[in-house]
């Protein structure tokens with residue numbers, strides 16, 4: 001094993017250890033607290049000036065112990081914003097299709113709810129004026145730790161540098177540093193239940 005392989009293995013195991021720790025902490029949070037967190041985050045994100053200007057927003061449907069995004073996605077759509085939601089591909093990349101209300105969703109892989117509208121391709125995310133992504137943790141430089149598929153690293157790599165990007169996390173998940181490698185893409189903001197929006201970098 002050469003030096004690069006060794007570093008990669010070390011990085012992967014540091015990320016995995018942090019994911020386990022963060023997932024355990026989310027599991028300990030009662031459901032009513034997670035629901036309340038989802039509502040607070042929804043209000044914080046909806047009050048962002050950038051989202052009020054946005055014609056198209058790329059978002060996602062929360063799964064498991066993530067802060068609930070159903071209310072946020074619905075509110076954006078009700079407002080007349082064009083909302084794109086991801087479809088997880090077999091290779092881990094994200095395709096995108098439009099959200100046309102709660103009936104335009106169907107169960108996808110890994111417990112995900114996915115849009116049933118026509119697929120627009122992996123590059124459709126470039127049409128978003130603002131991008132909302134999940135994370136298990138984000139650091140002060142905006143680097144995020146995801147669930148380990150690298151899906152949002154690929155999606156965010158296609159998004160222009162001037163496009164606002166927001167990760168939705170719980171209050172204690174903005175940390176000093178997350179382990180990161182060359183693939184990892186930063187976000188420009190986080191939204192948290194109590195602290196609201198924090199701009200990074």
Ligand SMILES: Nc1ncnc2c1ncn2[C@@H]1O[C@H](COP(=O)(O)OP(=O)(O)O)[C@@H](O)[C@H]1O
Nearest residue numbers: 015145146147148149150151153154157183184
């Ligand atoms: N731009 C990319 N192109 C191809 N594969 C990528 C890209 N970004 C990430 N990946 C793959 O995703 C894997 C997991 O990435 P990682 O950052 O650990 O996950 P996450 O961001 O979900 O926490 C990487 O080891 C890499 O193989």
Ligand SMILES: [Mg+2]
Nearest residue numbers: 146150153184
């Ligand atoms: Mg990553």
